[in-house]
Amino acid sequence: MSLNNDSILKLVKLTDTNLHVLDIYSERKRGVTSQVIEATLSYPLTHCPHCHSKALIRNGYRLAHAKLPSINGDPIRLLVHKQRYLCHTCGHTCGARSSNLKFNHTLTPGVAQQTIKLAKQSLAGTTIAALTGISNTSAARIINAEVHRPYRLKKLPENLCFDEFRSTGKHMSFICCDADSHRLVVTLPG
Ligand SMILES: [Zn+2]
Structure with missing residues (x-):
């Protein structure tokens, strides 16, 4: 299958050009069908963030999951292989970061934008959660954070x-x- 990386990422509001789509498929878990976008996140890292040494090597990948904004009501998940790096000087390892993915956070900014947009249409929290494919608690947290x-x-x-x-x-x-x-x-x- 030929995939146009940029247009797929744009569709789910991902802007990081270090993300590269590998595959898209459907997955059924606990009665819910999700669309899965599998991608890699990798870029050349020049300095170790711990000791600033340049003696870095690529050291495998770590899998991470994130929720993306839904397009037709089906939840969309991002399965991302994040590049790991190993520093030969201090022995620390670190992982690739993305502005689209918050550290230790599974909700992407696109999901938050979609939730706020739906909240402005006076939809109930449960409806918003169903449309965005996130939990009621997550939807409520996003909306409360937005209220001034x-x-x-x-x-x-x-x-x-x-x-x-x-x-x-x-x-x-x-x-x-x-x-x-x-x-x-x-x-x-x-
Ligand atoms: Zn180091």
């Missing part, structure tokens, strides 16, 4: 702008910002 809570200020800006905006579906929120710097002062959910 009001906080106290020592001094209010001289000129303030007030407005209301459609935040989640038909609900309106209150927004207040500094008229000069356009810095957000407070948002209150409707």
Whole structure:
């Protein structure tokens, strides 16, 4: 099968050019069918992050999993072979990192973006979880992290702008910002 690496990655909101797609297949586990994108993550590492030595060699791969944004409701998983490196000077090993994959975190930024987008359409948490292929708890955590809570200020800006905006579906929120710097002062959910 001929695969166009960049367009597949773009489809699931991955932008790291060090990711190279190896295969795409369906997998059925506990009654749920997922699409799996198998890829490698590798790049030439010039310095050891521990001792800055240049005496590095490639030292196999470690498998990692991540959740990607769903396209038609089916969960999409990334199975990534991350390059390992071994330093001959200090003996430490380290792994390839990607801006698309948070260290020790299985949710990619694309999943978070998709969750927020659905939350803004006033969908229930369980529906969002089903559409994105993540758990209710993960969906709630992403949404809560996005909500800006009001906080106290020592001094209010001289000129303030007030407005209301459609935040989640038909609900309106209150927004207040500094008229000069356009810095957000407070948002209150409707
Ligand atoms: Zn080293």
